[in-house]
Amino acid sequence: MAHSTDKLQTVPDIRDMLTRLISLPSISSASPDWDHSNEAVVKTLAEWLEPMGFAVEILEVPGMPGKYNLIATLGSGPGGLVLSGHTDTVPFDDKRWQSDPFTLTEKDNRWYGLGTCDMKGFFPLAIEAAKAFVDQPLQQPLIILATADEESSMNGARALAEAGKPKARYAVIGEPTNLKPVRMHKGIMMERLRFDGQSGHSSNPDLGRNALEGMHEALGELLSLRTEWQEKYRNPNFKVQVPTLNLGCIHGGDNPNRICAQCELHFDLRPLPGMNMETLRQAILNRMQPLAERRQLNLTFEPLFDGVPPFETPADAALVKACETLTGHTAHAVAFATEAPWLQKLGLETLVMGPGSIDQAHQPDEFLEMSQLQPTVDILRGLIKQFCL
Secondary structure, three states, rough: OOHHHHHHHHOOHHHHHHHHHHHOOOOOOOOOOOOOOHHHHHHHHHHHHHHHHHEEEOOOOOOOOOOOEEEEEEEEOOOOEEEEEEEEEEEOOHOOOOOOOOOOEEEEOEEEOOHHHHHOOOOHHOOOOHHHHOOOOOOOOEEEEEEOOOOOOOOHHHHHHHHHHOOOOEEEEEEEEOOOOOOEEEEEEEEEEEEOOOOOOOOOOHHHHHHHHHHHHHHHHHHHHHHHHHHHHOOOOOOOOOOOOEEEEEEEEOOOOOOOOOEEEEEEEOOOOOOOOOHHHHHHHHHHHHHHHHHOOOEEEEEOOOOOEEEEEEEEHHHHHHHHHHOOOOOOEOOOOOOOHHHHHHOOOOEEEEOOOOOOOOOOOOOOEEHHHHHHHHHHHHHHHHHHH
């Protein structure tokens, strides 16, 4: 599998690669006004990876025109290592940026730009790490994976899980963790609960069915469930050791002297590893259905989005041990969610670790510390040596 150095010279260096990726808008958002295709980013990655000898597959995300996943594979075999990142960024407020979000700007040994740490910066570093192995006979494949829409729907990773791709044994997701390995995170559920009753004059409660009173009772049931879950589940690896349930917003009624005909609540639930999202939803439904029937209210209970399952890789897993050895840090837990649960569904031993700080993600003047560039390349090369050679 020899590739000439002439071919490699067509692949830019780290700075040039990141400059190009940052210049390509690839915002994903539930708002159509903000949402962009990620096609240009995916095609750019393919343009760099193919001359290195990677076999590149570009897959359109079903039902999402203009959204693509990329699977680039070097070598072959039954196992292998996946270096995974998402190609999209969050929206931005240009009035709060001190530089152009789409121009890589160097200042104080930092690279500023939208997506520098979350997480376009990971791709040039993964490609730089891979350059050292293009002329070596890999025993197991090295796969660079680029996904769509992580910041909004996570449908890119979801589509890969449904398609059963890629096939490998280990996966590192390069989200910003300051190069500290992460082996677990909570899930995210955002749910909608609505009661529809009957309006009527407030002077006689019998003229209607009050949805707001039904919701008052439902709030008590939800808080009771929260207490039960927090008494039953605890994980000391997390700063907030228990599952949380946040009552986020509520709307209902239209006038003080009318019986409230409709009331809607949106709430957020963060389950710990080991808690099943469908089981939690069923437990909520089991409390709400009798309440709605007794009060003669129509009940709607549904997710606001499909949710992200909680994630955990065992502390003694081979990938966890390898990353701890290479970084000098013990694997830990984080509060933010990633695509890890879908890579796990593919049967991959999965860990989250990458350059940059999550504190910079989704912020104006997002940056990547230049001091983390070479350490990232070194760590990734160490992983490739261990799991591909």
